[in-house]
Amino acid sequence: MPEISPEPVAVIGASGALGFGLAVRLALAGVQVAIGSRSEQRALETAERAAAVVPGGVFASHDNAGAVRAAGTVILSVPFRNQSETLANVRDALRAGQLLIDATVPLAAAVSGKATRMLGVWQGSAAQQALEMAPEGVRVVSALHTVSATSLSDLDHDLAQDVLVCGDSRADKREAAELIERIDGLRCVDCGRLEMARTTEALTALLIAVNSRYKVHAGIRITRLPERLWE
Amino acid sequence: MPEISPEPVAVIGASGALGFGLAVRLALAGVQVAIGSRSEQRALETAERAAAVVPGGVFASHDNAGAVRAAGTVILSVPFRNQSETLANVRDALRAGQLLIDATVPLAAAVSGKATRMLGVWQGSAAQQALEMAPEGVRVVSALHTVSATSLSDLDHDLAQDVLVCGDSRADKREAAELIERIDGLRCVDCGRLEMARTTEALTALLIAVNSRYKVHAGIRITRLPERLWE
Numbered sequence: 001m002p003e004i005s006p007e008p009v010a011v012i013g014a015s016g017a018l019g020f021g022l023a024v025r026l027a028l029a030g031v032q033v034a035i036g037s038r039s040e041q042r043a044l045e046t047a048e049r050a051a052a053v054v055p056g057g058v059f060a061s062h063d064n065a066g067a068v069r070a071a072g073t074v075i076l077s078v079p080f081r082n083q084s085e086t087l088a089n090v091r092d093a094l095r096a097g098q099l100l101i102d103a104t105v106p107l108a109a110a111v112s113g114k115a116t117r118m119l120g121v122w123q124g125s126a127a128q129q130a131l132e133m134a135p136e137g138v139r140v141v142s143a144l145h146t147v148s149a150t151s152l153s154d155l156d157h158d159l160a161q162d163v164l165v166c167g168d169s170r171a172d173k174r175e176a177a178e179l180i181e182r183i184d185g186l187r188c189v190d191c192g193r194l195e196m197a198r199t200t201e202a203l204t205a206l207l208i209a210v211n212s213r214y215k216v217h218a219g220i221r222i223t224r225l226p227e228r229l230w231e
Numbered sequence: 232m233p234e235i236s237p238e239p240v241a242v243i244g245a246s247g248a249l250g251f252g253l254a255v256r257l258a259l260a261g262v263q264v265a266i267g268s269r270s271e272q273r274a275l276e277t278a279e280r281a282a283a284v285v286p287g288g289v290f291a292s293h294d295n296a297g298a299v300r301a302a303g304t305v306i307l308s309v310p311f312r313n314q315s316e317t318l319a320n321v322r323d324a325l326r327a328g329q330l331l332i333d334a335t336v337p338l339a340a341a342v343s344g345k346a347t348r349m350l351g352v353w354q355g356s357a358a359q360q361a362l363e364m365a366p367e368g369v370r371v372v373s374a375l376h377t378v379s380a381t382s383l384s385d386l387d388h389d390l391a392q393d394v395l396v397c398g399d400s401r402a403d404k405r406e407a408a409e410l411i412e413r414i415d416g417l418r419c420v421d422c423g424r425l426e427m428a429r430t431t432e433a434l435t436a437l438l439i440a441v442n443s444r445y446k447v448h449a450g451i452r453i454t455r456l457p458e459r460l461w462e
Binding site (some may be wrong): 116118160161164189190191196199200202203207209210214216217218221222223224225 | 347348349391392395420421422423424426427429430431433434436437438440441444445446447448449450451452453454455456457460
């Protein structure tokens with residue numbers, strides 16, 4: 001196990017498949033994880049489940065607002081149908097200066113539609129909705145939509161793929177990339193401003209179609225990039 | 232040079248950067264290319280330019296409707312602002328059963344906006360607009376939006392990337408893939424129904440942002456796919 005980082009990272013929605021996968025992979029990389037769930041009981045169960053997967057990992061369990069308070073960086077990994085309510089519930093816990101990595105995907109499945117279709121979000125994307133709902137000064141970056149939850153949770157799976165990162169501040173994107181790249185096999189690529197999240201979010205639906213066609217857990221690679229992406 | 236295919240492929244908009252790149256790469260792969268342009272004179276100049284790049288290539292030059300008549304498969308590679316007009320102009324030349332590969336991208340640059348932004352197309356995507364405008368029986372497939380025009384035109388550039396193919400018929404997609412994969416280094420991936428083109432088209436804008444950030448001509452790879460994609 002690598003050395004444990006001093007500041008915990010909150011994973012909001014860690015009981016869900018993507019959140020759980022991120023929690024165990026981050027813990028494996030030596031990051032303390034504040035497991036957030038709507039109920040403290042659910043968070044506790046999830047933390048126990050995560051600790052069984054990564055016995056050396058450091059997990060704390062909280063309700064969502066508690067996880068936000070306990071952490072520096074917050075990863076928001078909830079179903080789209082809960083994103084707005086969750087952000088409203090943790091609004092008082094969020095602090096100016098906190099980094100919020102939004103991984104929400106507005107799949108049509110949120111309203112009983114197909115998982116290969118997207119919902120239109122008035123702000124343009126779930127990430128832009130997060131930016132609008134978060135308190136002033138919270139730094140919002142969009143990432144992690146193309147990484148399969150199943151692949152993350154299976155620690156034997158060699159991820160070997162890119163994470164498409166969008167945001168309006170280069171420094172914020174770099175900070176998110178530094179955290180995400182602690183997970184073995186993930187390389188972060190700067191894909192432009194936060195508004196580009198409408199495309200990176202839609203890639204989830206595209207990969208769901210590809211996965212269904214080929215019975216795989218596919219990811220994305222951007223070709224021909226230089227070696228150093230975040231100097 | 233590989234053996235020349237019997238039936239020409241029309242490239243509509245071959246005077247443009249993407250169309251020209253496709254024309255020379257296809258010719259290099261032994262495909263006869265019917266170069267289409269709005270004016271026959273422009274098509275002739277483009278065919279001469281292409282023949283200078285691929286001396287053994289077989290190029291014929293036509294106005295757009297003539298190129299459609301001369302060909303089996305038609306690749307539509309025009310700026311979005313010309314797509315509708317071009318389809319109206321070649322409508323009488325298109326025949327039921329013809330395969331139309333739409334490579335049009337509704338970049339906001341078409342209306343003097345940013346190349347990293349998209350236009351909303353009422354039908355959902357340029358490909359769906361093409362399907363609506365083409366005569367009954369023309370088989371529309373969407374592809375080639377993530378392949379850099381510059382990389383195609385530079386024959387020394389190892390493409391080594393995927394082409395995301397969308398369409399409502401698996402057989403039509405396979406036929407498009409067989410043609411496109413004659414170009415060395417391109418692998419076609421079935422990304423679902425034609426409506427998914429709204430996402431694959433948007434990837435052009437994303438790659439333009441990536442290219443601008445990293446000074447490259449990036450492409451896309453889908454990871455973890457099986458070896459045979461079109462059995």
